[in-house]
Amino acid sequence: MYILLLSEYLKKSEENKDKNDKERLESYYKRNYKDYFDLMEGTLRAKNDEQLSDTEKGILDWLQRNK
Numbered sequence: 001m002y003i004l005l006l007s008e009y010l011k012k013s014e015e016n017k018d019k020n021d022k023e024r025l026e027s028y029y030k031r032n033y034k035d036y037f038d039l040m041e042g043t044l045r046a047k048n049d050e051q052l053s054d055t056e057k058g059i060l061d062w063l064q065r066n067k
Helices: 002-015 017-032 034-045 054-065
Strands: none
Touching: 002 017, 017 034, 034 054
């Protein structure tokens, strides 16, 4: 009985692994990088789209989603 229950929990965990990993990573970024990204925002907003690197565009997108 316990083995069946554990195997169900394991199956459910494996099904949600990608979603849980993404949520964990986003939580980490919010806790550890939000202040840094907010500080960079002013400098990045002063540039036009042609001057922005892909990474800088990603930072601006992240800030937009997490305000």
